[in-house]
Amino acid sequence: MPARRVPGPATVPGLLTVGEVAERTGVATSALRFYEERGLIHATRTAAGHRRYWRATLRRVAFILFAQRLGLSLEQIGDALARFPAGRAPTRRDWARLSALWASQIESRMAELRRLQRGLATCIGCGCLSLQRCHVLNPGDRAAALGPGPRYWLGDAPRGRSSR
Amino acid sequence: MPARRVPGPATVPGLLTVGEVAERTGVATSALRFYEERGLIHATRTAAGHRRYWRATLRRVAFILFAQRLGLSLEQIGDALARFPAGRAPTRRDWARLSALWASQIESRMAELRRLQRGLATCIGCGCLSLQRCHVLNPGDRAAALGPGPRYWLGDAPRGRSSR
C-alpha cells in the first residue's frame, strides 16, 4: 500500500516542513499551525500526517507579516487572502484592488500621525488638550470615544463587528 | 465625627465623580478604575469611599488617550506620567523632553509606513516579497522577526522588557 506516499521531509525540492517554513519566515511553528487553523495558510500532509508546504506559502506568510505591520487583524488579513488562489501568486488585478484599499488605510493612519505630531508640538504642550473639542483627539466628531473595547488606531475601527 | 467630610457628588465645583469623568472623557468608568489601579490616575475619596477627581484628571486622561493613539502601552504611558506631578500641568521642560522622544517615535513609525507604502506599490506586487532579504519587511536587519509574542509596530519594540 505504500504506492503514493508523499516522501519525507526536506527530501523533495518543492515541499517544505513546518520547521523549514518557520526558519525561513521567522514565524514560530506554533504560529504557523495557528494560521492554518484560522485558514490563512494551508498544507498538504504526508502519509504520517506531517505538514508539507508549497514554496508559495513563504510568500503568503510574508504577506501576512506585511499586513500585520500595516495594523490589520488576522481576520482582515484572512479576508484579503481569501480572494487569492492558495497555491499561486495573485493576479495583477487582484493585487491592484487590495493595494488601493490598503494604500488608503496607510494614508489615513499617516494623516492621524501627522495630527498627533502637530498636537505634540502645540495642543498638549500649551495645555489646550481639552477632550471636549480637541481636534487632535477628536477629528471631526468623537472618534476618540470609539466606545469600550480595544481601541484600533488604524482606520479608527475595524469595519463590521459593531463595538461590544 | 462628620467634621471634615468631603461633600457629596457634583455639588463641589472642583471635584468630579467617576461618572462625570467618564462622560467628559468618553472613557468607561471601569477603565478609569483600571487606570487608577495601574497608577495612571488618582482620586481622593469621600467619607463614604466614593472617588472624587480633580479637573486636572481630565487632562491626564486626555494625555493617556493621546499616547494610546501613538501606540504606547499603558505601562509606557505610566512611565511618562510618573514624571509629571499628579495634580497639575507639566512644566514646559518636562513636556519638551517627552515631546522630543515621542516625536522621534512618530517619525520612525511614519518612516515604516512609507516603506510599507512603497512595498505595496512595488515589492509585493511584483512578487519579490522574499522574506530573506526584503527591505520592506526587514529594514536593515531582521526587525520583522522580533521573536514570539505580540508584535509592536511603533518603534519596533517597547524599550526595556527584552522579549520574554
Add this chain to the structure above:
DNA sequence: GCTTGACTTCAAGTGCACTTGAAGAACTAG
C-alpha cells in the same frame, strides 16, 4: 536497535486592555 530531534494533537496559559457581573452601600428625587 536506539536515541535524538522534529513532528503531531489538544488543552490550557499568557499579556494587554479592558468589560461584565454579583452583591452591596450611598446618594437623589419625589
Add this chain to the structure above:
DNA sequence: CTAGTTCTTCAAGTGCACTTGAAGTCAAGC
C-alpha cells in the same frame, strides 16, 4: 420613606495573537 441611580469591591470573562506543555508519533544517524 422609598425607588432609582450611582457608586463601591472583587472575581471572572473577553478578544486577539499567540505560546507552552503534555503525551505521543515519525524519521534519521550512529
